[in-house]
Amino acid sequence: MSLFQIxxxxxxxxxxRQALLLAREIRKRGYPxxxxxxxxxxxxxxxAAENLPVLPVRVKGEADFGASFRIARAMxxxxxxxxxxxxxxxxxxxxRAARRARVPIRIISRRVDFALKKNPFSRRKYGxxxxxxxxxSEGVRDVLLQGGISSEKIAVVPSGIDFAPFEEVTDxxxxxxxxxxxxxxxxxxxxxxxxxxKGHTYLIDAARLLKSxxxxxxxxxxxxxxxxxxxxxxxxxxGVDDIVYFLGxxxxxxxxxxxxxxxxxxxxxEGLGSSILDAMASRLxxxxxxxxxxxxxxxxxxxxxxxxxxxxxxxxxxxxxLYRDRTLARRLGERGFEVVHREFSAExxxxxxxxLYEKIAARKGVxxxx
Numbered sequence: 001m002s003l004f005q006i007x008x009x010x011x012x013x014x015x016x017r018q019a020l021l022l023a024r025e026i027r028k029r030g031y032p033x034x035x036x037x038x039x040x041x042x043x044x045x046x047x048a049a050e051n052l053p054v055l056p057v058r059v060k061g062e063a064d065f066g067a068s069f070r071i072a073r074a075m076x077x078x079x080x081x082x083x084x085x086x087x088x089x090x091x092x093x094x095x096r097a098a099r100r101a102r103v104p105i106r107i108i109s110r111r112v113d114f115a116l117k118k119n120p121f122s123r124r125k126y127g128x129x130x131x132x133x134x135x136x137s138e139g140v141r142d143v144l145l146q147g148g149i150s151s152e153k154i155a156v157v158p159s160g161i162d163f164a165p166f167e168e169v170t171d172x173x174x175x176x177x178x179x180x181x182x183x184x185x186x187x188x189x190x191x192x193x194x195x196x197x198k199g200h201t202y203l204i205d206a207a208r209l210l211k212s213x214x215x216x217x218x219x220x221x222x223x224x225x226x227x228x229x230x231x232x233x234x235x236x237x238x239g240v241d242d243i244v245y246f247l248g249x250x251x252x253x254x255x256x257x258x259x260x261x262x263x264x265x266x267x268x269x270e271g272l273g274s275s276i277l278d279a280m281a282s283r284l285x286x287x288x289x290x291x292x293x294x295x296x297x298x299x300x301x302x303x304x305x306x307x308x309x310x311x312x313x314x315x316x317x318x319x320x321x322l323y324r325d326r327t328l329a330r331r332l333g334e335r336g337f338e339v340v341h342r343e344f345s346a347e348x349x350x351x352x353x354x355x356l357y358e359k360i361a362a363r364k365g366v367x368x369x370x
Contacts, residue, residue: 002032002033002078003032004036004071004074004082005034006071006083006084006086006090006094007019007035009043009087010041011193016086019035022349027052027053031369037057038058039057057071059093062088062089069100072100073101075103080098082360082361082366083103083107085109099129105364106129107130108130110135110271113137113270115147126144131364133149134353135154136156136293137271137293139296155356157349158349160348161274161278162346163345166254166257166282172259174259175259182216186214187259188218188219188263190220190223191279194224194225197267197269198265198266199289201231203221203264203266204219204244206315207235210320213316217323221245223248232246257278257279262323263275263279263284264286264287265288265289267289267309270289272294273298276288280333280336280340283336284333285304286303286305286336287306288305297339303336304336305318305332
């Protein structure tokens, strides 16, 4: 028997990292594991490097019936007892495979607070033959309930974090050397995919407001995505291209975070914001929008500052507040560090998910160790 974890995302984003952390912990706890990943993706490379039992499958889209057939064949061959789908394509492609292979337990992770589509295909995908949907925050749970999902089918398990990469960083001057920043430059950073719901456009507008109010402030944007060119054009058009730096996709995020003075997340839709957990693990003060699951991590005045979404002035005011009050910024950073270590470890996340596996298995009479 095998527990199939399925994530066929092509990029390396927060969801892929959570799937990898869970797969790692499942193997540590002695469960039989098969990790289905997008062939030649960053997740494939990282999982293979850890010697996880991967099954690389090239998935072209949600209508890729050939990929479903290949996954179903593997499920039957290995006696799949449980299938956990971690991204939207996995839900569609892997869900068809699980039905074909008659997998007894099927679980979906939901990491975004986008409203569920109301078409029959979406209702079938998230309701048909699904034992449980794991929401990463209460905010995501609320959206699922609004989409017509029964509360009995939803469990909230927050994302987790592997603290080791952040604990290994000792150099906090890396970015200053790479870009020649002055010692008193104040570095504000965001790590997020360059897509509309992440709200980078409002952060760039906030940079324009802050340029004269805080001339030593610099904005570091880490990530890639479809809006990269338009955001760079916006920065030039607003005259802030001299203080806004686009770093693209980076593998050395812990080292970059260690170089920052403040972390910001400007999303107007956000399931939880795993990059906030990374920032807190780096002892950074955080300014973030009060949307989705963010307030469950950024507790206003305790672990960070919450601001209005899609509001450059509110965002600029929050950033400037911590720029002016370094004592408050340090206190928020230390408190955030304590909270993330206590409540958001990868081990805690995996333990809660595995407990859910066991409860469903017991109810359905399925042996996950067989």
